[in-house]
Amino acid sequence: xxxxMLRTFLAVGLCISAGTFxxxxxxxxxxxxxxxxxxxxxxxxxxxDDTTQRLLDGKFDLGARSxxxxxxxxxxxxxxxxxxxxxIWIPSKITGPxxxxxxxxxxxxxxxxxxxxxxxxxxxxxxxxxxEAHKQRKIAALLGVEGGHMINSNLGVLxxxxxxxxxxxxxxxSGNDEWADSSTDKAVHHGLTDFGKDVVREMNRLGMMVDIxxxxxxxxxxxxxxxxxxxxxxxxxxxxxxxxxxxxxxxxIRDLAAKGGIVQINYHVGFLSQEFxxxxxxxxxxxxxxxxxxxxxxxxxEGRQLIEGDRITREYVEQGKLPRVEWTKIxxxxxxxxxxxxxxxxxxxxxxxGANMPYGMEDATKLPKITEALxxxxxxxxxxxxxxxxxxxRVMTEVExxxxxxxxxx
Amino acid sequence: MRRLLACLCVCSCLCAGLLFxxxxxxxxxxxxxxxxxxxxxxxxxxDDTTQRFFSKTYDLGKRNPxxxxxxxxxxxxxxxxxxxxIWIDGRIMGxxxxxxxxxxIDAVHENVRKYSKxxxxxxxxxxxxEAHTQGKIAALVGVEGGHMIGNDIRVLxxxxxxxxxxxxxxxFYNDEWADSSTAKPVHNGLTDFGKDIVREMNRQGIMVDIxxxxxxxxxxxxxxxxxxxxxxxxxxxxxxxxxxxxxxxxIKDLAAKGGVIQINYHLPFLSQEFxxxxxxxEGDIVKSSQKRAKKCxxxxxxxxxxxxxxxxxxxxxxxxxxxxxxxxxxxxDHAxxxxxxxxxxxxxxxxGASMPDGMEDCSKLPKITEALxxxxxxxxxxxxxxxxxxxRVMEQTExxxxxxxxQ
Numbered sequence: 001x002x003x004x005m006l007r008t009f010l011a012v013g014l015c016i017s018a019g020t021f022x023x024x025x026x027x028x029x030x031x032x033x034x035x036x037x038x039x040x041x042x043x044x045x046x047x048x049d050d051t052t053q054r055l056l057d058g059k060f061d062l063g064a065r066s067x068x069x070x071x072x073x074x075x076x077x078x079x080x081x082x083x084x085x086x087x088i089w090i091p092s093k094i095t096g097p098x099x100x101x102x103x104x105x106x107x108x109x110x111x112x113x114x115x116x117x118x119x120x121x122x123x124x125x126x127x128x129x130x131x132e133a134h135k136q137r138k139i140a141a142l143l144g145v146e147g148g149h150m151i152n153s154n155l156g157v158l159x160x161x162x163x164x165x166x167x168x169x170x171x172x173x174s175g176n177d178e179w180a181d182s183s184t185d186k187a188v189h190h191g192l193t194d195f196g197k198d199v200v201r202e203m204n205r206l207g208m209m210v211d212i213x214x215x216x217x218x219x220x221x222x223x224x225x226x227x228x229x230x231x232x233x234x235x236x237x238x239x240x241x242x243x244x245x246x247x248x249x250x251x252x253i254r255d256l257a258a259k260g261g262i263v264q265i266n267y268h269v270g271f272l273s274q275e276f277x278x279x280x281x282x283x284x285x286x287x288x289x290x291x292x293x294x295x296x297x298x299x300x301x302e303g304r305q306l307i308e309g310d311r312i313t314r315e316y317v318e319q320g321k322l323p324r325v326e327w328t329k330i331x332x333x334x335x336x337x338x339x340x341x342x343x344x345x346x347x348x349x350x351x352x353x354g355a356n357m358p359y360g361m362e363d364a365t366k367l368p369k370i371t372e373a374l375x376x377x378x379x380x381x382x383x384x385x386x387x388x389x390x391x392x393x394r395v396m397t398e399v400e401x402x403x404x405x406x407x408x409x410x
Numbered sequence: 411m412r413r414l415l416a417c418l419c420v421c422s423c424l425c426a427g428l429l430f431x432x433x434x435x436x437x438x439x440x441x442x443x444x445x446x447x448x449x450x451x452x453x454x455x456x457d458d459t460t461q462r463f464f465s466k467t468y469d470l471g472k473r474n475p476x477x478x479x480x481x482x483x484x485x486x487x488x489x490x491x492x493x494x495x496i497w498i499d500g501r502i503m504g505x506x507x508x509x510x511x512x513x514x515i516d517a518v519h520e521n522v523r524k525y526s527k528x529x530x531x532x533x534x535x536x537x538x539x540e541a542h543t544q545g546k547i548a549a550l551v552g553v554e555g556g557h558m559i560g561n562d563i564r565v566l567x568x569x570x571x572x573x574x575x576x577x578x579x580x581x582f583y584n585d586e587w588a589d590s591s592t593a594k595p596v597h598n599g600l601t602d603f604g605k606d607i608v609r610e611m612n613r614q615g616i617m618v619d620i621x622x623x624x625x626x627x628x629x630x631x632x633x634x635x636x637x638x639x640x641x642x643x644x645x646x647x648x649x650x651x652x653x654x655x656x657x658x659x660x661i662k663d664l665a666a667k668g669g670v671i672q673i674n675y676h677l678p679f680l681s682q683e684f685x686x687x688x689x690x691x692e693g694d695i696v697k698s699s700q701k702r703a704k705k706c707x708x709x710x711x712x713x714x715x716x717x718x719x720x721x722x723x724x725x726x727x728x729x730x731x732x733x734x735x736x737x738x739x740x741x742x743d744h745a746x747x748x749x750x751x752x753x754x755x756x757x758x759x760x761x762g763a764s765m766p767d768g769m770e771d772c773s774k775l776p777k778i779t780e781a782l783x784x785x786x787x788x789x790x791x792x793x794x795x796x797x798x799x800x801x802r803v804m805e806q807t808e809x810x811x812x813x814x815x816x817q
Binding site for chain 2: 096097098100101104105107108109111112115152154156157159160163164
């Protein structure tokens with residue numbers, strides 16, 4: 001009996017030791033394989049990509065691998081980006097019918113690419129359609145309008161966008177629009193106007209996600225109060241780490257999460273790193289010089305401006321003028337937001353092709369590194385999947401449910 | 411004797427039968443026509459009712475004391491498929507034109523949503539047939555004038571994606587790429603870009619509508635288009651010599667490529683006598699439309715209804731002649747004699763034109779079916795005329811779109 005006990009004890013001990021050893025070995029050597037397996041079996045969703053701008057000049061083809069920028073079909077395949085929100089964006093200063101016309105052209109540009117690459121892309125307007133696309137090994141293409149100025153203060157235009165497949169609208173861009181204050185403009189509406197609240201309500205009814213990236217803190221509060229569906233911050237990071245107005249305070253992240261919403265972390269170095277931000281601030285003349293150089297290289301071609309901006313900023317980093325920011329900073333923000341709001345309220349909103357990317361996250365092919373880093377931080381596979389895309393899909397599903405209810409109940 | 415009796419008996423039976431059948435046919439025809447009408451898809455390719463959606467008093471769901479179309483009257487007249495026309499003045503162009511067109515497309519969608527028990531938005535012939543099966547009215551959208559795409563092929567595609575299923579290449583004025591029948595030609599028909607527009611319409615499955623366009627634009631479109639064309643609301647020039655109508659040769663050429671002319675009920679297009687009298691009194695069609703636009707200002711409903719209102723007044727004052735609704739049948743009959751029963755349909759222009767006596771609104775439509783039956787048309791032919799032909803062109807257009815997109 002004793003011997004038996006001893007034997008059992010020894011056996012258990014051995015097993016535990018072996019287990020520990022094995023676990024250590026996995027951590028040290030095989031994480032990559034495990035991460036790859038996880039990453040490539042997950043539905044990875046990115047809620048904000050400015051690639052649309054590149055589609056406008058007619059030369060860029062989403063189906064071919066490009067030597068510049070961050071997004072195209074081959075690279076999305078390589079990085080297993082399964083669902084992408086193409087951002088419809090024009091500068092805030094363009095308003096009225098002109099803004100509507102130009103937004104339409106961008107929606108068309110995305111839909112044309114989908115028509116031209118039916119084997120790789122499919123337009124998705126619901127979470128179920130995203131999952132179905134994934135099943136068919138296609139990339140789900142979705143549409144988000146980045147700025148309320150594009151509806152020309154007209155709910156009919158908003159509805160037309162919804163009918164064309166737009167599934168979120170950012171209430172403002174960097175300037176105030178007619179009915180909402182932006183975080184990077186002087187407040188004039190004190191948040192949302194009454195019409196702005198009607199816009200939010202109509203978005204709820206249409207099943208269009210309300211995006212509070214870019215908006216002022218007060219607009220965020222008003223939207224949160226008005227919306228019957230959870231909000232998203234399609235491409236914002238944490239102000240506690242990098243004090244940019246475009247980022248969210250911990251309290252905002254908590255409030256957003258309390259109503260079921262989600263913050264999709266933006267990879268822009270100016271939003272990721274305080275150090276980078278400080279350096280930029282210390283030398284406003286560099287910012288001006290960069291802007292001038294972009295203008296000189298690209299003229300009014302907004303798609304090229306965005307890509308060149310990233311390249312020129314890198315030149316400043318290489319010259320030692322601006323600090324080098326590593327991709328791991330993204331994980332720091334993800335981790336911080338999870339600690340503040342919980343695992344169900346964080347996602348990815350890269351801002352690819354519209355921002356300055358950190359080292360190691362140059363394009364969509366690098367995305368598996370995020371999964372690897374999350375596992376290394378000790379996130380479970382289920383939790384990693386949530387961050388990679390499932391949280392965003394959950395919010396989409398909830399928003400669709402609210403829309404159905406509002407349409408049925410009046 | 412027996413034989414004689416039998417013979418007499420047969421004879422008298424035959425006589426009685428003949429007499430009976432003759433009486434029965436007179437009584438039954440109206441009933442048979444009614445039955446045929448109310449079991450058919452009755453499709454009208456052109457209604458300007460959309461303009462009324464912006465008025466505070468008009469309600470699509472209720473019987474309105476004026477105008478020609480609302481749900482109760484559509485039900486009464488058995489009109490169960492309707493193209494709501496998107497129209498703005500042809501002098502408005504660029505982004506403002508796009509914006510206004512979008513407003514109207516949205517207004518159609520919103521009305522369909524508001525009256526979703528009666529209406530269903532349709533994009534294909536199959537959807538129209540399905541709506542009919544479910545006892546609903548199929549709502550479709552056509553854009554009346556190429557000026558609304560802001561000279562931009564991408565806007566055309568957006569309209570297609572929003573459910574637009576035909577576009578009239580021009581309205582009263584030339585647009586940037588096509589000549590109108592009622593303006594001085596500047597493009598000699600379609601420009602190269604205009605031809606690209608037609609090709610893109612084929613690709614998107616949007617029917618090419620040649621009502622309103624100049625004769626040369628019509629022939630250019632006919633040559634370029636891979637799909638049959640429609641003339642969504644035009645009548646026969648041989649009966650009323652108006653530029654908005656089609657010559658016999660044009661109707662033949664349209665039909666030879668599978669197209670359909672949908673007869674317009676507008677008085678001056680129906681009757682030469684009326685057209686002459688009205689032109690003498692009010693000047694040409696574009697001038698009188700400009701006067702109306704001036705009078706109505708920004709009120710689109712006024713623009714839509716003022717014409718009928720004013721014309722009725724002039725008729726009642728004896729300044730313009732009365733025209734009977736049977737003139738519509740004359741046009742249908744004429745077109746069929748030219749090209750057979752597969753190429754004629756109905757494109758009333760309700761709520762945008764002045765109607766003949768007896769066709770005051772869409773509740774009167776069963777009269778058309780009855781009149782066609784009296785003229786001896788078969789049930790099958792009548793079904794084609796009142797809707798089937800247009801559905802066939804829709805199907806052909808969809809098929810060609812699929813083929814082009816697969817390339």
